[in-house]
Amino acid sequence: MGSEIYRTLPVSTCWSASIDERPITEPVGINPHSTMCVLLKLNVQTIEQWVNYNDEVLMEDVRPLRSRFTWVDFGAIHDDLKQNLLSKLPDCGSDHYFKEEIVKILISYGHDILASADEKKMLDVYMTQFVKHRLDExxxxxxxxxxxxxxxxxxxxxxxxxxxxxxxxxxxxxxxxxxxxxxxxxxxxxxxxxxxxxxxxxxxxxxxxxxxxxxxxxxxxxx
Known part of the structure; x- marks a missing residue:
């Protein structure tokens, strides 16, 4: 089961994220780095909603999912690894805590993958931004x-x-x-x-x- 993260931001913007380990089943090219690298698949989507004051969704616009692969060297020193991962995640506004929580879990997963003798896996990260417009009833x-x-x-x-x-x-x-x-x-x-x-x-x-x-x-x- 993947780890779930959810945090509500001000100005009617919410982000949710989920992280899972998955086998590498898609052609992603050759790992350009060392054996300490782990493949990340970053998936980002925006869902725009119009809600009333009871948070009932009146209308919804789901934007296309954007995905990309990237290799990350999890053998780097902790601070460099953290900053590298932070730079790869989308901008979540002023809520740095949310991104840091994702990075913390990514580092834990990445080190577990490197220590495992199982088949090579990737980290599949899904991030969804909910933009809410609250209607004046x-x-x-x-x-x-x-x-x-x-x-x-x-x-x-x-x-x-x-x-x-x-x-x-x-x-x-x-x-x-x-x-x-x-x-x-x-x-x-x-x-x-x-x-x-x-x-x-x-x-x-x-x-x-x-x-x-x-x-x-x-x-x-x-x-």
Whole structure:
């Protein structure tokens, strides 16, 4: 059984990680270093979620998994090995403790592999970043109401897209899906009710509900 690590970060970002020993079954080239090297397979994925204040997931966007192989010399002195492993892991924001916990377990696994007489194994590391956008229910209305019917794909695709070249004269507007500013250079879409959102955000929202997040204007649904 692999070791599980989980830590929640501020600003609605969470990272999870799992580490397993596996036989080397994929062609990864020749080990360019010494017999003290261990193969790592680093897998990283981002999952973007839109949640309510009860942490119920309303919408989810799963980005493609990115994987790469790398050899690590586990015979190096501890500090050099630690820094090498830290540099290979993705940036986890300001939570250095999370990455150091992963490195600590990797070093333990790596030394066990080198001391074992079994077949050569690799360390398979999976890291997932969850990016959460917490929706404002006071403006979005009831998320469990009868209007949670997706808009038609034709309606979503036909939404006009434009680049916002200047901010609102009365101040910077906010996208009421992700609750972030709509600044200069943002790609936006305007619903027929005249409410403006980030194009990516409103497209995701309309795949869940055919109603405008602000005024409940009804977009066409699939027949």
């Amino acid at each position: 006071t403006s979005l209305g009831s998320i469990n109401g009868p209007n949670m019917i997706p808009a038609s794909m034709e309606a979503i695709i036909s939404l006009p897209k434009e680049i916002r070249f200047k901010d609102n004269s009365n101040g910077v507007e906010s996208c009421m899906v992700c609750l972030e500013d709509i600044g200069t250079g943002s790609v936006v879409s305007t619903l027929p009710c005249s409410h403006i959102f980030h194009s990516f955000c409103i497209s995701k929202w309309l795949k869940r509900s055919h109603c405008c997040p602000i005024c409940r204007f009804k977009m066409p649904i699939a027949q």
